[in-house]
Amino acid sequence: MLPTEFSLIERFFADTGNTDYPARLSQGDDAAVLDVPAGMQAVMSIDTLIGGVHFPEQTSAADVACKALAVNLSDLAAMAAKPAWFLLSLSLPGNDEVWLEEFSSSLRQVSQDYRVELIGGDTCRGALSVTIQVTGLVPEGEYVTRAGARVGDSILVSGVLGNAALGLAHLQQRIHLPESLQEVCLNALNRPKPRLELADFLARYASAAIDLSDGLVGDLSHILRNSQVGAALRQGDLPVNEWIRENDAFDYALMGGDDYEICCTLPAQYRDRIDEWNQAHPDCPLSEIGEITATDYTLIKDKQSVDLKDRQGYQHFS
Amino acid sequence: MLPTEFSLIERFFADTGNTDYPARLSQGDDAAVLDVPAGMQAVMSIDTLIGGVHFPEQTSAADVACKALAVNLSDLAAMAAKPAWFLLSLSLPGNDEVWLEEFSSSLRQVSQDYRVELIGGDTCRGALSVTIQVTGLVPEGEYVTRAGARVGDSILVSGVLGNAALGLAHLQQRIHLPESLQEVCLNALNRPKPRLELADFLARYASAAIDLSDGLVGDLSHILRNSQVGAALRQGDLPVNEWIRENDAFDYALMGGDDYEICCTLPAQYRDRIDEWNQAHPDCPLSEIGEITATDYTLIKDKQSVDLKDRQGYQHFS
Numbered sequence: 001m002l003p004t005e006f007s008l009i010e011r012f013f014a015d016t017g018n019t020d021y022p023a024r025l026s027q028g029d030d031a032a033v034l035d036v037p038a039g040m041q042a043v044m045s046i047d048t049l050i051g052g053v054h055f056p057e058q059t060s061a062a063d064v065a066c067k068a069l070a071v072n073l074s075d076l077a078a079m080a081a082k083p084a085w086f087l088l089s090l091s092l093p094g095n096d097e098v099w100l101e102e103f104s105s106s107l108r109q110v111s112q113d114y115r116v117e118l119i120g121g122d123t124c125r126g127a128l129s130v131t132i133q134v135t136g137l138v139p140e141g142e143y144v145t146r147a148g149a150r151v152g153d154s155i156l157v158s159g160v161l162g163n164a165a166l167g168l169a170h171l172q173q174r175i176h177l178p179e180s181l182q183e184v185c186l187n188a189l190n191r192p193k194p195r196l197e198l199a200d201f202l203a204r205y206a207s208a209a210i211d212l213s214d215g216l217v218g219d220l221s222h223i224l225r226n227s228q229v230g231a232a233l234r235q236g237d238l239p240v241n242e243w244i245r246e247n248d249a250f251d252y253a254l255m256g257g258d259d260y261e262i263c264c265t266l267p268a269q270y271r272d273r274i275d276e277w278n279q280a281h282p283d284c285p286l287s288e289i290g291e292i293t294a295t296d297y298t299l300i301k302d303k304q305s306v307d308l309k310d311r312q313g314y315q316h317f318s
Numbered sequence: 319m320l321p322t323e324f325s326l327i328e329r330f331f332a333d334t335g336n337t338d339y340p341a342r343l344s345q346g347d348d349a350a351v352l353d354v355p356a357g358m359q360a361v362m363s364i365d366t367l368i369g370g371v372h373f374p375e376q377t378s379a380a381d382v383a384c385k386a387l388a389v390n391l392s393d394l395a396a397m398a399a400k401p402a403w404f405l406l407s408l409s410l411p412g413n414d415e416v417w418l419e420e421f422s423s424s425l426r427q428v429s430q431d432y433r434v435e436l437i438g439g440d441t442c443r444g445a446l447s448v449t450i451q452v453t454g455l456v457p458e459g460e461y462v463t464r465a466g467a468r469v470g471d472s473i474l475v476s477g478v479l480g481n482a483a484l485g486l487a488h489l490q491q492r493i494h495l496p497e498s499l500q501e502v503c504l505n506a507l508n509r510p511k512p513r514l515e516l517a518d519f520l521a522r523y524a525s526a527a528i529d530l531s532d533g534l535v536g537d538l539s540h541i542l543r544n545s546q547v548g549a550a551l552r553q554g555d556l557p558v559n560e561w562i563r564e565n566d567a568f569d570y571a572l573m574g575g576d577d578y579e580i581c582c583t584l585p586a587q588y589r590d591r592i593d594e595w596n597q598a599h600p601d602c603p604l605s606e607i608g609e610i611t612a613t614d615y616t617l618i619k620d621k622q623s624v625d626l627k628d629r630q631g632y633q634h635f636s
Contacts, residue, residue, distance in 0.1 A: 045349035
């Protein structure tokens, strides 16, 4: 006999994660009950990963769990919020206990690492799909939006861009990466690291922020639109690996999705904070890649200026 | 050219619903920002509806939207919480603008009716699937769980049981309903009404509550397990339509899913409140259908007692 929905959640997902803000009532009822501490605001996002759309079908259950939670936490990171709780809705083609064991064990590990508690969920039969809704907390008024960029602000990105897109291209045999880059690029694709460590930096200094899920050019355009400004990006300053540089394959960094790095804008008076940050956080380097302008959206490349207005990032729904 | 994920949400789902607790930051950023008023707790649930699993493939877009939101609101109703905000994750096989127009317009109507605001979401291509995460609010400590039932409490249900299961059986041509019952049963299946009006009654009087999604026998068993008690149900007192009574087809009421009525337990000292409620709320009648006992789980039927322990309700994952 197959386990019921009730016992699946109970059996595989009990006691997943932890948080500084324990739920008043967690899994096992019609809904969870949460206390949002005085002086804090709740920050909420939802994201679905579908097999064959958002990750290759052959992705391991452990990597699917890791990525599904990470992409949601990345949205919180972009708002300068700290994770507190999440809900899971899992649709699976069959009752594959080995898959569930691997998935839930990875989910438990990642949710412990990032201090976020699984407060409820449901499972059902259907095409492989993982939806996670995450709630973070932020001190009142300290969240960062896409709407505050001003002319003259620096444009920063965290980490390295394009590795996830390279990993996917390698998997799909569109390119062949050198051995030395395969692991880092496949990890970038399958196990993105939400940049939660940037929360305080963003809350203090950034005028706008977004996480990079669909590619730098498309995602930055949301900041530009919401802030009603333009941007000039400098291709030479993009933080990319040597393969992209040697092969002049900057489109992986500009248009490739799945980086889950943070792109933010920084008023000129805080420019000194970049070096300060980079010295203290070698694992999460910030690179200055351009500047906010009044209207145009351009890429400066070999001393030429390329119009980015009609270029979009990866579009899931196309 | 197909619209991007960004423009789909913006185009079809902007300004959907409203609430007494407007979001500080709603759709259009990485996440929404919400204020939980002092003295209130947040109540959160998530539910997915998959085409062909949770609703027949031929269900209209308007009905899918209505049901997807209603089943989530029903979870809040069972906790005695009032709806505030929701997030939507929609997966669609193609870019069917007619379907999206009908779906979003129905979602807008239902979310206005129940005063709940759409604060964000995403769309992607995949098998038809709608996930909604809903957040409600409840005055601190006034939520109702599955765990408070005590021996001697009355067991109540709202509305009429079995209509949704009859509607499904009729659609699937397993039975043929008389004309006079078709509309009410199909409406029960496709457009369930979350019993949010019961919130104050439950908070004041109920010792435990659950919403009926998988069938009375299975759902009540969760109250019994969490409260460590038994129950004796009286078949003759089940609120069912004349077709079920005439055909002795009580299994539709006992085991059929999708009723989205509330089942709650009521300490003896509040029994007078039932008549009082029913006189004031003819559209949401409460029926007393049995009693909480020490251990056994039985159905009293034609003066005989039938063991319910091995009977379960509808299992999505089977």
